[in-house]
Amino acid sequence: PYVLTEKQFLPYHEVTYPMEERGLQFGDGIYEVTRIYQGMYFLLEEHIDRLYRSAASIRLSVPFDKDVLMEKLEQLREMNDVKEDAILYLQVTRGSFPRNHAFPTENRSNLYAYIREMPRKINEIEQGVRAILTKDVRWEYCYIKSLNLLPNVLAKQEAVERRAFEAIFHRDGIITEGSSSNIFLVKDGNIYTHPATERILNGIVRMKVKQFCSALGIPFVEEAFSINDIAEAEEMFLTSTTSSIIPIIQVEDQIIGDGKPGELTRKLQAAYEKAAG
Numbered sequence: 001p002y003v004l005t006e007k008q009f010l011p012y013h014e015v016t017y018p019m020e021e022r023g024l025q026f027g028d029g030i031y032e033v034t035r036i037y038q039g040m041y042f043l044l045e046e047h048i049d050r051l052y053r054s055a056a057s058i059r060l061s062v063p064f065d066k067d068v069l070m071e072k073l074e075q076l077r078e079m080n081d082v083k084e085d086a087i088l089y090l091q092v093t094r095g096s097f098p099r100n101h102a103f104p105t106e107n108r109s110n111l112y113a114y115i116r117e118m119p120r121k122i123n124e125i126e127q128g129v130r131a132i133l134t135k136d137v138r139w140e141y142c143y144i145k146s147l148n149l150l151p152n153v154l155a156k157q158e159a160v161e162r163r164a165f166e167a168i169f170h171r172d173g174i175i176t177e178g179s180s181s182n183i184f185l186v187k188d189g190n191i192y193t194h195p196a197t198e199r200i201l202n203g204i205v206r207m208k209v210k211q212f213c214s215a216l217g218i219p220f221v222e223e224a225f226s227i228n229d230i231a232e233a234e235e236m237f238l239t240s241t242t243s244s245i246i247p248i249i250q251v252e253d254q255i256i257g258d259g260k261p262g263e264l265t266r267k268l269q270a271a272y273e274k275a276a277g
């Protein structure tokens with residue numbers, strides 16, 4: 001497989017970095033994950049726009065302008081001859097320099113992008129998943145898709161060890177988002193989700209779900225809900241690029257609704273499948 005870097009396309013195993021790389025030492029960078037269905041990018045432009053927003057928010061420059069980057073990513077896809085379901089991973093860091101917290105004086109960002117096969121999570125999409133609750137100990141700028149993922153890693157590991165698919169973060173009882181997903185709750189036929197403040201990543205699939213709701217006439221309420229609301233939930237689901245839309249049928253010991261994927265969740269899944277082609 002080939003990798004796009006800030007300089008050139010390189011074979012996968014030829015991409016190496018010095019020890020003093022700011023992404024490695026400080027997590028000083030940002031990233032994106034984009035879906036590929038049947039060899040075609042899905043919502044690529046939305047992801048690239050968010051990449052530039054994340055970069056701007058940490059005063060990081062992306063090596064290519066948007067048009068050039070989009071073109072090179074298309075080239076990458078062709079070079080790798082992708083035909084299946086996959087993901088594109090893309091990251092930009094502040095480069096390689098002698099270790100020092102402050103920004104380097106020179107502007108030499110590192111970028112790499114590669115494609116990895118990843119099937120749809122068919123079982124989870126069909127049957128739904130269990131989730132656990134965990135304290136949101138992250139910083140206040142979760143809207144930046146930064147490389148600092150230690151709290152997310154620890155939360156996901158806790159979920160895995162407790163045989164759950166996702167860990168749902170709460171701040172003082174208020175549900176923010178999942179360790180790598182956005183979280184939604186249905187009550188009285190309304191879909192609730194945390195507003196797109198600095199406390200969550202405004203997911204690309206989340207934004208898509210908002211559009212689907214508007215087209216389908218489903219009330220979409222960007223109002224946070226709490227742990228206490230879970231007992232009264234008719235449905236719950238999560239969204240992310242890798243997961244698409246997955247029903248949540250249990251949170252800790254609480255069964256959601258009748259323990260099966262709900263009707264609105266199914267409608268949104270159908271809308272997603274249609275959009276994804």
Ligand code: PDD
Nearest residue numbers: 033180181182201203204205240241242
């Ligand atoms: N997760 N919140 C967090 C903390 C995330 O890491 C992600 C993405 C999301 C959903 O965003 P989007 O819909 O743009 O993928 C929300 C990675 C990329 C994933 O698991 O797919």
